[in-house]
Amino acid sequence: MAPSGVQKERIEPQDVFLLDGEDLSACRVVRSPADLALKVSECQPLFYNAFRDRDAGAVIHSHSPWAGLVTRLVSPSGAAATFECEGWEMQKGLRGKGCFDRVRIPIIANTPREAQLTDSMQQAMQAHPDVDAVLVAGHGVYVWGRDWVQAKTQAECLDYLFRVTVQSAAFPSGAQP
Amino acid sequence: MAPSGVQKERIEPQDVFLLDGEDLSACRVVRSPADLALKVSECQPLFYNAFRDRDAGAVIHSHSPWAGLVTRLVSPSGAAATFECEGWEMQKGLRGKGCFDRVRIPIIANTPREAQLTDSMQQAMQAHPDVDAVLVAGHGVYVWGRDWVQAKTQAECLDYLFRVTVQSAAFPSGAQP
Amino acid sequence: MAPSGVQKERIEPQDVFLLDGEDLSACRVVRSPADLALKVSECQPLFYNAFRDRDAGAVIHSHSPWAGLVTRLVSPSGAAATFECEGWEMQKGLRGKGCFDRVRIPIIANTPREAQLTDSMQQAMQAHPDVDAVLVAGHGVYVWGRDWVQAKTQAECLDYLFRVTVQSAAFPSGAQP
Amino acid sequence: MAPSGVQKERIEPQDVFLLDGEDLSACRVVRSPADLALKVSECQPLFYNAFRDRDAGAVIHSHSPWAGLVTRLVSPSGAAATFECEGWEMQKGLRGKGCFDRVRIPIIANTPREAQLTDSMQQAMQAHPDVDAVLVAGHGVYVWGRDWVQAKTQAECLDYLFRVTVQSAAFPSGAQP
Numbered sequence: 203m204a205p206s207g208v209q210k211e212r213i214e215p216q217d218v219f220l221l222d223g224e225d226l227s228a229c230r231v232v233r234s235p236a237d238l239a240l241k242v243s244e245c246q247p248l249f250y251n252a253f254r255d256r257d258a259g260a261v262i263h264s265h266s267p268w269a270g271l272v273t274r275l276v277s278p279s280g281a282a283a284t285f286e287c288e289g290w291e292m293q294k295g296l297r298g299k300g301c302f303d304r305v306r307i308p309i310i311a312n313t314p315r316e317a318q319l320t321d322s323m324q325q326a327m328q329a330h331p332d333v334d335a336v337l338v339a340g341h342g343v344y345v346w347g348r349d350w351v352q353a354k355t356q357a358e359c360l361d362y363l364f365r366v367t368v369q370s371a372a373f374p375s376g377a378q379p
Numbered sequence: 380m381a382p383s384g385v386q387k388e389r390i391e392p393q394d395v396f397l398l399d400g401e402d403l404s405a406c407r408v409v410r411s412p413a414d415l416a417l418k419v420s421e422c423q424p425l426f427y428n429a430f431r432d433r434d435a436g437a438v439i440h441s442h443s444p445w446a447g448l449v450t451r452l453v454s455p456s457g458a459a460a461t462f463e464c465e466g467w468e469m470q471k472g473l474r475g476k477g478c479f480d481r482v483r484i485p486i487i488a489n490t491p492r493e494a495q496l497t498d499s500m501q502q503a504m505q506a507h508p509d510v511d512a513v514l515v516a517g518h519g520v521y522v523w524g525r526d527w528v529q530a531k532t533q534a535e536c537l538d539y540l541f542r543v544t545v546q547s548a549a550f551p552s553g554a555q556p
Numbered sequence: 557m558a559p560s561g562v563q564k565e566r567i568e569p570q571d572v573f574l575l576d577g578e579d580l581s582a583c584r585v586v587r588s589p590a591d592l593a594l595k596v597s598e599c600q601p602l603f604y605n606a607f608r609d610r611d612a613g614a615v616i617h618s619h620s621p622w623a624g625l626v627t628r629l630v631s632p633s634g635a636a637a638t639f640e641c642e643g644w645e646m647q648k649g650l651r652g653k654g655c656f657d658r659v660r661i662p663i664i665a666n667t668p669r670e671a672q673l674t675d676s677m678q679q680a681m682q683a684h685p686d687v688d689a690v691l692v693a694g695h696g697v698y699v700w701g702r703d704w705v706q707a708k709t710q711a712e713c714l715d716y717l718f719r720v721t722v723q724s725a726a727f728p729s730g731a732q733p
Numbered sequence: 734m735a736p737s738g739v740q741k742e743r744i745e746p747q748d749v750f751l752l753d754g755e756d757l758s759a760c761r762v763v764r765s766p767a768d769l770a771l772k773v774s775e776c777q778p779l780f781y782n783a784f785r786d787r788d789a790g791a792v793i794h795s796h797s798p799w800a801g802l803v804t805r806l807v808s809p810s811g812a813a814a815t816f817e818c819e820g821w822e823m824q825k826g827l828r829g830k831g832c833f834d835r836v837r838i839p840i841i842a843n844t845p846r847e848a849q850l851t852d853s854m855q856q857a858m859q860a861h862p863d864v865d866a867v868l869v870a871g872h873g874v875y876v877w878g879r880d881w882v883q884a885k886t887q888a889e890c891l892d893y894l895f896r897v898t899v900q901s902a903a904f905p906s907g908a909q910p
Contacts, residue, residue, distance in 0.1 A: 209882070209885065209886065265822060265823060265893070267893060267896055267897055267900070270821065270822070270823075270893075270897055271897055271900055271901055274897070274901050274904070275901070275904055278904075280820050289457045289489070289516070289517040290447065290517045290518075291442060291447070291489060291515070291517060291518035291519065292442060292447075300491050301489055301491065301517065301518070302489075302491060312820070312822060312832055312833075314831050314832065314833060338822070339820070340820040340821045340822060340832065341821075341822035341832070342822065351386070354386065355386065362442070362444060365444055366444055366447055366448055366451070368900070369444070369448055369545070370448055370451050370452070371903075371904055371905060372548075372549045372726065372903045372904075372905070373451070373452055373455075373548055373549075374548060374549070466634045466666070466693070466694040467624065467694045467695075468619060468624070468666060468692070468694060468695035468696065469619060469624075477668050478666055478668065478694065478695070479666075479668060528563070531563065532563065539619070539621060542621055543621055543624055543625055543628070546621070546625055546722070547625055547628050547629070549725075549726045549903065550628070550629055550632075550725055550726075551725060551726070643811045643843070643870070643871040644801065644871045644872075645796060645801070645843060645869070645871055645872035645873065646796060646801075654845050655843055655845065655871065655872070656843075656845060705740070708740065709740065716796070716798060716801075719798055720798055720801055720802055720805070723798070723802055723899070724802055724805050724806070726902075726903045727805070727806055727809075727902055727903075728902060728903070
């Protein structure tokens with residue numbers, strides 16, 4: 203897992219934390235970087251939600267502008283809500299979804315500190331067992347998969363869906379997402 | 380032809396399928412990758428539509444957001460329709476078109492599986508013999524050419540036309556595409 | 557000068573035409589590529605407009621989507637018109653302009669063939685002696701400078717001005733360009 | 734500090750001016766490039782505002798289109814105003830701010846010459862001691878930090894906030910920034 207507060211392009215391999223993959227209730231770091239100034243990302247318990255409850259092998263957290271914008275489009279107040287889309291081929295990149303399914307991704311309200319999202323993320327996951335992502339209002343998205351390949355595919359397909367939903371919202375005829 | 384379900388930047392030369400260029404009715408793979416887990420893209424019969432009926436030497440299939448968005452703009456319901464534009468210099472990059480011609484690209488409805496597009500794509504090609512592309516609603520575009528150079532030129536010019544049509548749709552004065 | 561119809565990233569140094577810099581009325585190529593299939597760009601007489609009437613050392617012709625879009629915003633019908641903007645710092649990158657000046661760039665109507673723009677471009681240049689650019693409706697822009705450095709600076713600043721004008725046109729309050 | 738009027742990608746290490754870091758009231762260059770044609774950027778006194786009044790170790794000046802556009806959105810006339818946003822996770826990248834705080838960045842009116850911004854920038858900094866940035870209408874943004882790492886983080890987070898504010902302004906429901 204990446205360290206907290208380090209610009210992504212400046213992270214070196216030796217700056218990465220190794221997490222405990224055996225005891226998933228412990229949320230434990232098993233190897234820390236030599237640089238003691240580095241702290242593990244505050245996303246740690248959120249990632250363990252996916253490791254533990256969904257048997258995820260990899261989790262991606264993104265602050266993509268399209269993810270942030272789509273939460274603002276759906277929930278201008280930042281309250282919990284649901285992103286929905288339908289009719290896009292890229293939905294096929296999501297586990298178990300076809301292009302004619304209606305995709306529903308939960309949006310949870312943001313909290314002052316990232317770790318405070320742990321419970322509401324877990325509840326949203328339980329309420330939406332058919333999707334591998336949780337949006338956070340004004341913040342971004344957590345996406346996971348059985349391995350990094352599936353996590354990356356799902357992250358890329360979701361970002362496409364967020365983007366086209368945001369961009370089609372500006373259509374004069376008001377095409378529905 | 381590319382394998383199915385492999386992230387594009389991870390495809391290696393040895394992962395590509397060699398298609399039969401002699402018997403165009405057979406839609407046959409003549410050499411498969413050593414990795415038996417790889418399957419040929421489900422686009423195979425769609426590419427043969429262009430090889431067989433248009434003597435194409437290369438076909439490009441793109442999920443460009445601009446292609447997807449322009450189908451949503453023209454056909455919010457996802458039904459079969461026609462994309463039209465006029466007055467753009469980049470139209471000259473399309474076979475036989477000038478900048479004052481009206482370009483019409485058929486949009487076919489999407490289907491649950493890609494191979495199911497084969498017949499409606501063929502019919503759209505017959506109805507639009509003057510253009511080398513078929514859009515698929517909420518999905519993307521198939522573009523071809525006599526060789527990869529022309530296929531690439533046409534794909535790039537079309538993507539430009541899709542983009543400027545989508546972006547000008549947001550103009551307050553409602554400039555017509 | 558670049559050859560006609562070759563994808564820009566595929567042009568090799570030996571594909572470039574050398575133009576006559578002495579007799580500017582002749583519009584003459586003094587050295588052609590060895591590859592006889594290559595033809596000089598049809599922009600040749602348009603570039604000589606700038607070489608001859610403005611003592612330009614370099615001309616850039618761009619099909620930038622922002623250039624095309626801004627002509628569509630200002631002149632949806634494609635008729636001759638004028639792009640105007642005011643109040644942007646980037647105007648300082650244009651010869652003789654400050655950020656509080658009103659910049660006016662002529663837009664000429666497009667023609668079926670590029671060489672047919674020669675006379676209307678020359679007239680637009682005479683009517684707008686204070687700027688080093690001519691837009692072509694639905695097409696792009698010609699920009700020049702005393703050398704390639706100034707031509708590039710002016711092309712980049714203009715592209716910025718076209719972009720922010722197009723993007724601010726979508727503002728709900730209708731901020732004026 | 735960078736030289737004036739040189740395209741950023743063409744600046745060489747030896748073209749950079751070394752500023753006096755001891756006597757911050759002098760705004761003095763202590764080493765100039767060997768190339769006497771180079772002049773120091775006119776931003777020099779503006780950077781010293783941040784060095785002197787805020788103990789900044791690095792200042793970034795950007796003409797980002799999103800920065801320019803957001804000033805046009807907030808202040809179409811170019812008058813002094815304030816950019817505000819709230820509810821974005823990326824606000825945490827700004828010194829002392831959380832995602833539920835309301836961020837207020839002053840916008841000062843532009844002036845014909847950059848150095849003329851010195852006094853109004855200083856006054857805006859005094860009026861907004863809680864933020865490390867000043868926007869200039871139709872122009873861009875000045876951002877600083879205790880070192881280049883913090884300056885870069887704050888510049889990137891602000892650009893994100895400017896971008897999502899501009900893009901969400903086009904939402905049909907009028908989501909508030």
